[in-house]
Amino acid sequence: AQSVTQLDSQVPVFEEAPVELRCNYSSSVSVYLFWYVQYPNQGLQLLLKYLSGSTLVKGINGFEAEFNKSQTSFHLRKPSVHISDTAEYFCAVSEPTSYDKVIFGPGTSLSVIP
Amino acid sequence: DTGVSQDPRHKITKRGQNVTFRCDPISEHNRLYWYRQTLGQGPEFLTYFQNEAQLEKSRLLSDRFSAERPKGSFSTLEIQRTEQGDSAMYLCASSLLLAGTDTQYFGPGTRLTVL
Secondary structure, rough: OOOOEEEOEEEEEEOOOOEEOOOOOEEOOEEEEEEEEEEOOEEEEEEEEOOOOOEEEEHHHHHHEEEEOOOOOEEEEEEOOOOOOOOOEEEEEEEOOOOEEEOOOOOEEEEEEE | OOOOOEEEOOOOOOOOOOOEEEEEOOOOEEEEEEEOOOOOOOEEEEEEEEOOOOEEEEOOOOOOOEEEEOOOOEEEEEEEOOHHHHEEEEEEEEEEEEEEEEOOOEEOOOEEEEE
C-alpha cells in the first residue's frame, strides 16, 4: 500500500532564507507525486506535480521539487521564502493506474519569521 | 471563473443528528471527490464520482455516510446519526479528466463539529 511521510511537522524559517520540506513515499509501483499548499481557512491548492520526464519540477510561487526514485523522495524547495508562504504543505502520491486516489501525507506547517 | 464551492462552511451539531453538506464543482468538471481532514493530518479519500456514477468508496465511509451526485453536477454528502468522531473538515475537489491525467481543485471545506 502507498504511504507518504513528511518527517517535519513544523518548519520555522526566517524571511528570505531558503527552505526544504521533506517528503518520502512508499510504493511498489511507479507513482505520480504532488505538493499542495493550504493557506489558513482556504482549500488546498496545487503547487506542482511530477508525472514523468524531468525529475526537477517547477511550480507556482517559486517552489520546485526533485523526484529521486532511488531514495523514494520528493522534497520541496524554495530559495527565498516570503511571509506569504506561511501555510500548511502536503505531499501526496497516486498510482498511474489509480490516478484518482490521492494519498496525502500528514503535512508540514511552514512558519516564515519576519 | 468560480472555483469549487462548499456549503455550509461551518456546521455545529449534536451527536445523533443528521447533517448534509453540498459541493458545487467547477463547471464542466466530470469528476468530484470527497475527503475528510482531521486536525494535524492530511486529507483522507472518502469517495469519488465520475459524472453521476460513484466509482469508489473508501473503507472510511461507513454505512452512516452517503454521497450523491444526481445530475452529474453538484454533490451532497450526508452523515446520519453523527458521532463525535465525525468532527473534521470535509473537503470537496473536482477535476476534468483529460488523456488519463487530471488535477484536483479543492473547495474551502466544511468544518463539522459534533458536540
